[in-house]
Amino acid sequence: MSTLHQYDSAIANYYNAMRVKTLPLYSFDFHHEYRKDLQNIFVDSVKLRAIAQDNKWVSNEWDLQEKLQEEVVIVTDAQLRIVFASQNMVKMNGYEVSEVLGKSPKIFQGEATNHIISKEIRLAIQSQQSFEKVVMNYKKDGSIYACTIKGFPVFNIKGELSHYIAFEKAA
Template identity: 35%
Template sequence: MFHRYDLAWEKYQKSLKLLPLPIVSWDFYQQLPNEIKTIESIQESWTEKINFAKDIANKSVIITDSSLKIIYVTPEIAKLTGYSSREIVGNTPKMFQGNLTDVATRNKIREAVKNQHPFKEIVINYKKDGTSYKCEIEAYPKFDANNNLVHYIAFEKIAS
């Protein structure tokens, strides 16, 4: 009886014309839940939370601590800059600056950060391979319940 079932199942599978592919890695399956968990743990102290799926999924985002040390990047930042997330985390956003990065714009950003204000600027940044690109940065300070600065979140994209 089971033999007929097995033959029928095999015949059915062949009729589907599907190509089975081996699963090389489950990383693609694990990636999203880990990012959500990381974002949720980062913003636990924030007074205003962000919705991962709506606000930062598939966007180039950098989150720094209050001293501007990078603690989180989305995979899109790696695509934008050519650096891996491991190379970026632990550094400051200054790692993307170079000779053509405008000093006046750097000073505007430094002043906004010092005063804990949001900012939007276009800067010349550099990729890992040394090529420059115009980067539009829109950044927001994030505060805890005691109004202490805990993080900066920056949305980045190629400026048009």
Template identity: 40%
Template sequence: MSHPLLCWDIILEGRSRREEFSKDISYLNHLQESGYWKYSPGRSLDNALVWENKTILVTTADLKILFASKNIERMNGYQPWEVIGKSPKLFQGPATQLSSRLMIRNALTEMKPFNCTILNYRKDGTLYNCLIEGYPVANEAGRLTNYVAIEEEIDL
């Protein structure tokens, strides 16, 4: 006999996932609420992390990784601390398509949001398709401060 899904099941799952990602959520909320980000991404980062199970990277304006959510390890084998201070190019290699790299580079140059699928490399050298939603973030003066990438591995 099957049992109906109870609202408590949903609440407990959400609570459990929020506890799992509590440090990541706290850091992202701090960035968004500190006044440092006047213009933030057009979507909820904690929902992307908790409910959509996506990986979030935040870079500085000069594209050095400032933050990586803990679930980056599930996607590509890297621990968050291993990628801090490095360029996202760390995930690229010989098979990464030039067209994808150019599309991302143009969006970053023009400070525009983008969606792109790119062939990336895991820490062990295996390939995976990464869907990236990228958002430029500006401060109150309108100056670019960060980029936010909401990422997930996808099948093609």
């Protein structure tokens, strides 16, 4: 027994001499952020489905669940007023959803935005065609970022233009 006691004493002395500092556990913060992201995706997908059902959108091939995870989704009405923006927009450009609802997507544009590309997007929208462009947009704090935008017209079951949907990702 005395060797076991000596062993315990030696181990205790060894660990006491290490001067290890304890740190708080942060894994709960990671879990909280992940859970919050999942919750935002769920809330956004419910809102998008409601818009689609209320306006009788023709079904499409988009995997909105995946798009909401990886990209910012913005929906405008036919007059190009934002009616939906996914909550992950805050990460990309700093704008809260409530700050952009009812406004035009031009809110993200400025001097560095290429006017030729803007005109090409405008022509695609006027002719109700889909488009994919890289645009220089502005964050809420005024900094510039390149944004890949894939825009699509959305039609209702009568074949009438209902909305536009854009999937955006920082390039």
